[in-house]
Amino acid sequence: MSKKIKICLMGFGNVSRAFINLVKRKKNELLDKHQVEFIFTAIATGSHGKAINPSGIHLEKALKVYQSGLNIDSLSEINMPEGINEFIAQSSADFLLENTPVSYESGQPAIMHIRSALLNDMHAVSANKGPVAHAYHELKSLAEQRKKRFLFESAVMDGAPVFSVFREALPAANILGFEGILNSCTNLLIERMEDGDSFSEAVKYAQSIGITETDPSGDIDGWDAAIKVSTITTVLMNEPFKPQQVQREGIRNLSQTEIQQARKDGKRWKLVCRVEKEEGMITASVSPEIVEPKSPLFSVNGTSSFVLFKIDVLPGLGILESNPGPDTTAYGLLADILNILKNE
16 A cells, blocks of 8 residues: 655755656556555745645645746745745645755755754755755754654765665765865856867856756855865765865856866866865865876766765765756755665
């Protein structure tokens, strides 16, 4: 007999819509292999309103209304609560999926959303890096108190199992440091400039394929990479570490001449993330570096990401994700939900 899982979506952007399409596509598989089906009881958008329907929002209508630029309030079957905490409470969901835009500086309002969900006895699953970087230990403790879970596999490297591989497969393994390419946008920008694009042309192309925001400064100035460094360090090294503590330099001042000269010399520029722990002290940086062909970072192309961990029981463990998109991020959310349900 299948179990109906009620979902509250905070944010209705590319990732949330990809998640809806993913669970629709896998509906039979989820029923047959996992005995679950999903009902979306609440959706909150950034600028197109909110809706609650305890028996399930009509998803095709929601997608159509949203994509037409209209307000989804008309799909609500109850009087809309004034505050977001009341909205989350009245969703009566089993899971909150927090996919609102990231705040590099504070992690809000996503932290508030997740805290509210946990206090209302929901599990919280997020693709948002902000709450993990700024409030992981607080939210983890609250989840344990409420006998719920807070998972976030999609926060770094989309659907690649960066966090769960250590949680499940590598007990008693201690990370001593890591290096990698964690911002796929800048990786693509540098590659486009290698091939002849100007900086502005490369940014325009990245925007056209949807891998950067309208304002791409979070990528270009290294904030996205820094908050991912912060997230990995905070969770996997169990050291609270804010994005502001990362020594950060983006690619804004990296010229096309420098990029193309390195390529002629058989080398490449990359925006490299590095973390080291020595004598209990952590140092972390994000900065452009020239890498040699022998480096594992050299052949990370396009919108791919890569992280190489140095572990006390393994000299090196690398995780590569090739050309991800909203669908892979959506899968990370689904994997978190299924792993939580498996352990209930």
